[in-house]
Amino acid sequence: AVAVVSYFLVSANVALAMPFTLVGALGGLALVLVATFGRKQDNPAIVLSYAALEGLFLGAFSFVMANVIVSGVSAGALIGQAILGTIGVFVGMLIVYKTGAIRVTPKFTRMLVAGMVGVLVLMLGNLVLGMFGVGGGEGMGLRSGGPLAIVFSLVCIAIAAFSFLLDFDAADQMIRAGAPEKAAWGVALGLTVTLVWLYIEILQLLSYFQRN
Secondary structure, three states: OOHHHHHHHHHHHHHHHHHHHHHHHHHHHHHHHHHHHHHOOOOHHHHHHHHHHHHOOOOHHHHHHHHHHHHOOOOHHHHHHHHHHHHHHHHHHHHHHHHHHOOHHHHHHHHHHHHHHHHOOOOOHHHHHHHHHOOOOOOOOOOOOOOOHHHHEEEEEEEHHHHHHHHHHHEEEEHHHHHHHHHHHHHHHHHHHHHHHHHHHHHHHHHHHOOO
């Protein structure tokens, strides 16, 4: 709901796009760090605040991607495809988990975490290089819309998809351990973080194909 409101507010006043994007992204990141390092993942206020901030970010980000970065296409169609893609991946990974096609083992978890760290380092490196004007402001070209950017988004989508398995497994373990109901907030936070990341990457990927 917050994302929808944010989208229409930005569409009415494009000047709000950058503030909404920055406040939502940075605020959401700060809350995730507080929840993670402060061991407050099960705090309802933090989880709901994170969801609201990410809604603010997603609405503004979606508007910019569909109406500014990409032109000549239906914004509703592009965003709709990204939403359907996100839901499809989520449902698909839930089926994979329930059928046991891929089991969450310590080795699988270590490999996935290593992949997440690697992707994060590349994102930060690309951002810093772009800020210093490398590659014409595009850094290593991970978000330029070219072949490398497409491959990078596909890798991010794959890692985000497999991350759902960790979230599902965490929920199962809590249920088996008889964890209190409040622990569900921690699972909800993890799922929300993964859903937001997945949606962003799918929307980015779709925008590359439209630009090309």
